[in-house]
Amino acid sequence: MRAIALLLLLSLAACATPRQSCERAALYDLRVLDKLIRQSEQTIARGFAYRREPYERSRLDFCYGSWLGRNPAAGFTFCDWPEIRVREVPVAVDLAAERRNLAELKAKRAETERRAARTLADCAARYPAQAEAPAGAKK
Incomplete structure (x- = not known):
């Protein structure tokens, strides 16, 4: 199933033009900083943060037979599968440190924005858009 999903994602990625791929790569760091x-x-607005914490719970499901032991059972049986989930737990945070972190992120964003603008200009120069219309197109 994962192989099929990977093939679908790769086929969608192949649909992007080289210029779109270049622009997406140029803006990646900027999107991460914005997030x-x-x-x-x-x-800061909430006054606390959330930490993602994994936990395990069991999931009851129907299974066909049991392949454990010498005499495998036929028919439907119940299976107990472990399942890992994630929950968000509120945690205290130092708001002064968080404000300093926010200021540093905004400064880094300004620097990254200038670098992304240069890279976008380079992408436009390397992969110019088609200026003329196709032969069969009406004006």
């Missing part, structure tokens, strides 16, 4: 800034602002 971190948004999370930091939300933490």
